[in-house]
Amino acid sequence: MSRLDIAPPPQDHAATFAALGDPTRLSLLGRLSGGQAQSIAKLSTDTRLTRQAITKHLHVLEGAGLVSSLRVGRETQFAYRPEPIEAARSYLDEVSAQWDAAFARLKAFVEK
Numbered sequence: 201m202s203r204l205d206i207a208p209p210p211q212d213h214a215a216t217f218a219a220l221g222d223p224t225r226l227s228l229l230g231r232l233s234g235g236q237a238q239s240i241a242k243l244s245t246d247t248r249l250t251r252q253a254i255t256k257h258l259h260v261l262e263g264a265g266l267v268s269s270l271r272v273g274r275e276t277q278f279a280y281r282p283e284p285i286e287a288a289r290s291y292l293d294e295v296s297a298q299w300d301a302a303f304a305r306l307k308a309f310v311e312k
Contacts, residue, residue, distance in 0.1 A: 212265065213291050216284045219264035224249065225257045229280060232267060237279035239272075 219225055231243060244254045258278050261267040265284045270277050 212284065213288050215264040216266065216288045219260050219266055222257070222260075224253075225261055228254070228257055229261060229266060232278060232280040233282075235280070237270065237277035239275040239277055241275065243278070 220229070228243060232238060240251050240254050240258065243258075244251045247254070258267060258269070262269055262278070266281055267278045268281050270279070
């Protein structure tokens with residue numbers, strides 16, 4: 201198996217990794233991962249970020265499927281969705297196994 205045999209991640213994984221590549225989004229996801237949906241107002245407490253900045257980051261997370269939103273009265277509640285993280289972890293496990301197999305073949309070849 202050559203390097204070209206390792207399939208690139210599907211677009212949804214790329215969006216997941218891109219969304220996770222920002223410390224603010226990681227922090228927001230961590231706050232939401234407790235399982236309780238939260239409003240922008242609640243998520244902006246104890247931060248130096250504006251509600252507008254929080255909203256922007258939440259929309260990126262929502263676009264990647266990492267959070268879902270639900271309108272409740274005048275507020276929008278955001279909730280963590282674990283499925284994209286689980287899919288990305290599974291993808292990374294597959295890539296890791298492919299590399300482990302490639303290194304094992306290289307080791308066997310070198311030791312001959």
